[in-house]
Structures are given as C-alpha cells and as structure tokens.
Amino acid sequence: MFGYLLLAILVLSTAAFYVGRAAGRRFVAAGGPNPHSLPGYHGLFVAIWVGVPALVLVLLWVGFQGAVIDALLVASLPPPLTGGASPAQLQLLLSEIKNVAGGLIFKEPSAEIRAAADTWLRWSEIARWAMAVVALAAMTLGLFIGRSRLAPRFRARHSVERFTSAVMILCSVIAVLVTVGIIASLVFESLEFFRFVPLHEFLFGLRWEPQIAIRPDQVAGSGAFGAVPVFLGTLLIALIAMVVAVPIGIFTAVYLVEYAGERVRSIVKPALEMLAGVPTVVYGFFAVLTVAPAIREAGGLLGLATSPNSALAAGLVMGIMIIPFISSLADDAIRAVPRALCDGSLAMGATRAETMTRVVLPAALPGIAGGILLALSRAIGETMIVVMAAGLIASLTVNPLDSVTTVTVQIVTLLIGDTAFDSPKTLAAFALGLVLFLVTLGLNVWALSIVRRYREQYD
Template identity: 60%
Template sequence: MTLIAFLILFVAVVIGYVLNLRAARALRAGGTTMHSLDGFHGGYAALSVLIPTFFLIVLWLLFQGTVIEMLLKGGLPSGQLDGLGTGEIQLIMAEIRSIAGGRIFGEPEQWKLDAAERLVSLRVTSGMLLVAVTAALAALLLSRARRRVSADFRARQGTEGMVHGLMVACATVAIFVTIGIVASLLFETIRFFNMVPFWDFVLGTSWEPQIPLREDQIAAEGAFGMLPVFLGTLVIATVAMVVATPIGLLSAIYLHEFASHRVRSVVKPVLEILAGVPTVVYGFFAILVIAPAIRSFGSDLGLPIAPNTALAAGSVMGIMLIPFISSFADDALGAVPRSLRDGSLAVGATSAETVLKVLFPAAIPGIVGGILLAVSRAIGETMIVVMAAGLIAKMTINPLDSVTTVTVQIVTLLIGDTAFDSPKTLAAFALGMVLFLMTLVINVAALRIVRKYREIYD
C-alpha cells in the first residue's frame, strides 16, 4: 500500500505540472501578459502537491507502527500483560509480529494467534486509509493549484518560496536528527552508568559483557572495561592507515605529476574500483588469502600467530582505504594554482622538489580531509573485522594477535530482539558515545590543521 501511495503522489505531481503549464501557455497564447513564466506555474503546482502529500505519507509511516501497537495492546485479553516488565512485553509483541509475518515457532497460545490476525487486519486497514487520504489530499491540492493560474499570480515567488522553505526544512531536520542521535546516545549512556560505575568502564581492562538475563540463570557477573575494545580498534585502524596512507599518497602524486595521460586513464579508474568492492568481499579475501599467508610466513620464522589477526584485518582494510586517500589527494593537488607549480619550476626546482616543497604543502587541507575520511571509515568498519580479526577483546597491541573493535561489539550486543534494560545491551550505547567523542576530537583536530594551512597558502 505504501508503494501505491507514492505512485499516486508521483502521478498527481506530474498531472499538476502539466495542467498548470498548459493553462499558463493557453493564457499567454490568448494575448494575456503573464507575471511569471509558464514553467513556474507548473512548478508551483507540482511543489504544492508534492510537499504536503509527501510529508503526510512520511508522518503516517512514522506513527503507524506506534498507533497500531497501542491498538493491539488495548485489544489483548485483560490480564495478559499485567505484572510484566518492559522487556517481557517487548518480547511478547515481537512474537506476535513474528506470527503475523508467518513465522510460527512451536505452539503459541490462542490469544497470541488472535492478536496476530488483528495485527494483520490493522496493517491492511492502515494501508487502505493511507492510500485514500493520499489520493484525497492530492486531488484537493491539485484543484487549488489549478485555480491559482492567472495573469497576476506570482508563481515565481511562490515556487521559490516553497523551494527555500524546503531547503530550510531539510537543514532543520539534519540539525534535529544530529541532536536526536546525540541525545539518545547520552540518555542511554547515563542509564548504563547508573548500573555500571563510570571508572570501571573507562579504566577497566576486561571486557566480558555476560550477565544473568533471568533470575534462575547462572552467568558471570560481567566486566565492562572499554580499554581492550578501544585498544583493538586503534590497533586495526593504525595498521590500516600505515598501509593506506603512503600507498594512497604516492599513487596520487605519481598519477598527478609523473604518469602519462594513457597510464592515468587506465590506472585511476582501476584504482577507484576498489572503493566499490563490498566489504564482505574484502573479508573473504582477508580470511582466505591474507591470514593464511601471514600464518605461513610466521610459522617459517617461528612466530606464534593467532588464526585471526589484527594484521590481516588491518592490511585488507588499508587496501580498501587506498582509493579514498588517493582520490582526495589527487583532487587536492589538482586544485593547487598552476602559478605555484610554474614558479617553482621557473626558479630551477625539479619536479620532485616542486611536489614535496610546493604542491604537497599547498594541498594539505584536501589531503587531511581524505586521510580523515579514511580514519573514520577504518574506525567504523565492521565486516572485515568480524571475519578476519575475531570477536574476543584482548588487552594487547600485538598485531599478530586476535582483537576486536568497538563497532563489532556494538553489533554483537544488539543482535536480535533486545530490551534496553540491562547493562549488557546499554553498554552498546556507552561504546557508541565514546566512539562519537573520539571521532569528534579527530574532526576538530583536522579542522584546525586545515585552517592553519589554508591561511598560509590561500
């Protein structure tokens, strides 16, 4: 039904544009002097239909699940949810949704089957109402926009005003989404620190988030020290940057300054293909090629090497990051004014001296941006680490050992239907908050570097 609603919206936008465009042309052909061009009349109609109807569909989809769940809970037999905690209620609702989707495990109670049927009925009703409301609103807006076509109607100002308002709305949404992300992280992190001492998390050297989920379950008390997780992240990111930074920068310098046009036209597209390879493919390459090669080389030297190593994951991640650094560095070198290069060569500097002492310093802002993007990608990578480095958090900086990263642990903690009422699940938000602060510090440092060199070379 959602697809039908969007199709109705698309058809209404096209019809509105065509109708108002033809109406304006007809008036102009009849000798009427129009205030705005014909295209603005069509654009006014299209935007008048598009913006309100699109936001209606989005808001409907955002609140549809909450309203349906409230109606579903209100229709359950009395007493079924009495005395249950938030996590237990969420598990029951997840089971009902699973049954409604055709995934039935075991023999659920009859009231759950009835609730699943009601859930399906509510979803169908909601979809039909969405289509009907979308069609009615689109027709109303079409009629209103069509009546506005006249010689004195300021269609250009109306169209530009709606575009301006749309841009302001998009910027506002971006700001509030950022605030919402930070607020959700902060709120859940505070809940986590109400259960786990702050200093135990920040200075703890053991990460074993295994706690009893039920009163009759026997499990370890759990340890939530973040140091081994972040140390593993730094080790893998460092290995990746050691591989990616020199190769990326040198390849960019060669392609920009020394390679012929034929070589550049072949090598640069091939190099950038690496950016489009899925990370799971890099993970397979790491565990099938790189990790066995490292183990074989280590056994020849008598070095103890784990089956999954930070070196294998970081090396393959570095290969993945080469196009980012190379492309940004190449673009930054190309943006340097040619007068600087010609002036350096004119006073007798060689090409290598020109690159190292003139072009490279002048291109520092763009190069730092590329390296920053690569660092952020390395810190946030998950799939390669899961496949090639492992899941065990260890307090080690040895790249030949098995480590894990923050993102891998966040994914591990939040797999499946989880209730955010225990330290085990809330620990993911604490890790996310610290990771957010770490990347924020990196961004601020990079901006300071960019500003410093921009002031010098602008």
C-alpha cells in the same frame, strides 16, 4: 498499496508539472503582460500542490493507521480476553491475532481470536482503500487549487523558492535533532552504565570480559569492563590500515596528476574508485581466505607465533579498502591548487618533484587532510572485516600477529541476543559508543585546526 500510492503521487505530480508548464507557455504566447515567472516555475508550483500534501497525508496515515486499528480492535474484543490484561499482555494478544491473520498458526486458535483476525484483515483493507481514495482526492484538489492560481503576473518563482527554502530548513533541523538525539541517548545510557561500573575502571581497566549473568539461574562470570584492550585493538588496526593507505593513496594521486597520461588516468582512476564500492563482507572473505593464511605461513617460516585471526590481516585489508578515499580526495585537492604556483616554482628552476613536495602538496594539504580524516573515520568504524579477520577476543597487546577486537565489534556483540537494556553488559555498548564519538570529535577539531592554519598560509 503504499508503494502503488507513492508511484501514483509521482506520476500525477509529473503530469501536474506539464499542465502548469503548458499554462505558463500559453501566458508567454498570449502576448499580454510579461509573465513574472518562467513556465517551468508554473509547472513546479502545480506539481508541489499535487504531490506534497498527498505525500504528507499518506505518510501520516501509514504512521498512525496501525495504532488506530489496534486500539479499535482491542476495544472490540470480548471482555474475557482483555479483562485485567496488562499492556504487555495486550501486545502479545495483538501479535497472536496478526499471526493468525497472516497465516502463521502454531496451534489451533480460539473462535474469538479467529474472529478478531478476520476483523483485523477487514479493517486493514478498508483503511488501505480509504487511504488511496483520500490521497487521490487530495491530489485532485491540489491540481484544481494550483492551476486556478496561475496567472501571467503570478509569482510562481517566489512560491517555489520559498518551498525549497522551507524544505532545506526542515532537512537541516531534522539533521540537527537527529544528532542531538544520538548524543543525548549516548550520554543518558552511558551515565546509567557508570552507575554500575566506575568511570576510572572503564577507562583504565586492563581486562574486558563483559559476560555476566542476566538471569538468576544462569552461570556466568562477574564481568570486567576495563576497555583499554578494546581501545588498543581499535588503534592498532586503524594504525596498520593508515600506514598502508596513506602513502599509497597520496602517491597514487601524485602520479595520476603529474606523471600519468590521460589514457592511463582514464583506466587507473575508475579502477581505484571501484574499490570503494566493494562490499565490506567481500573484503572480509578476502582477508580470511587469502591474507590471514598467507600471514600464518609467513610467520611459520620465520618462526613467529601467529594467531589464526590477527590485527595485521584486518589492518592490511582495511588499508586496501580505504585507499580510494584518500586517493580520490587527494587527487581533487592537488588539481585544485592554482597552476600559477606550479609555474612559478618551475620558473625558479625547481624540478617537478621539488615543486610537488614543496609547493603543491603543502597547498593541497587541507583537501588531503580531509581525505585522510575520512579514511581514518572509515577505518575506526569498520566492523565486518574485523569480525572476520581479527576476531572477537579483547587482548591487551600491540603485537599485530595476535587476535584483537575493536570498539565497533564489541558494540555489535554486546547488543546481540536476548539481553535486557538495564544490564551493565548492554549499557557498556553505549559507553563505548560515547568514547568513540568523543574521539572522533577530537580528531575532527584537530584536523580543522590544521586545515585552517595552512589555508591562511596559502590563501
């Protein structure tokens, strides 16, 4: 029902747009006072009145419908089922009722549960149809109000622009609040973690073994939360990836801008950008099935001890994955350099290579630095390739042929499974996330300072 309602809102809003635009065109053809706004703004004004209130109403209805029906259902249950039950027990009871309503019956339910399931189905159906009726009524009322306000001198453009500004402000506020919420959750949960594990042990400890007993009857280690091996593995894989991606990406951009013909460029650039759309799990399979065996065979021929999962395999494949980020942004940055700088350098007798290395690349450095920063952030945040090609073991090593792990892989590993959120093992994931956030923020600030310095020099 929700999907059909969204489709109905879209269709009726489109129809309302054409109704409003037709009215605006009639104002123009009437030959009276010059209309204040173009016919398109009249159409958008009516479409907003039809679509936006109905969309907000449907979203609020969907958000609160489940809670309201659950509360009414609990109130209608017989006292023997709910008497003295805790909130957790009530939730289990509601889950059982919904499972029975959905046909997921693991044992024969009681008559009261089956009756409650029938009641839940009936009320849910009534609520869905009521939502549809109310939404259609709201759209009809919005069409009447919006159309009745149209007039030749009506300031439809101002109303549409105010609505657009309000939407953009709302989106900005939501983005800021989401960011603040993420930071607050990271900080709060990290402080809880540091109540169990000292900060210096986490930042400078050399052993990472977060497996601890979470139940009294469980056999497990006492846990070690020294994150240096995790940080070192992240830096090692990211460094290998950047060593592969940065020169290839920049040289590719230089070739496509200065040396390649239009026919070659029309083939090579789309082919490179297709790499950015390949799912990371495909890169992971490529690393496991092709790159890692090749590295093991090469290591065996050279007499080197090579792990089945290695940082080198993950870094090489990750470098291939992020080449399009650097190449595309470097291409755009080089093309944005004023042609007068190139012509002046060539007029002074410089070669094309000297012009590129001494004039164009320094002038395009802000854009290139942005591409490199984006690629670095992508490399640091990658998970699937590392899981499949580098492993899960946190090893204190800088040998690229050994198995290592990264911060993102450990965050995923720590949050998987039936683990309480008040244990050091789970809270360690938030501490890792906070450190990763601070490192990324520092890289951004550093990159912005570099960009600002060169921008002042070449503006």
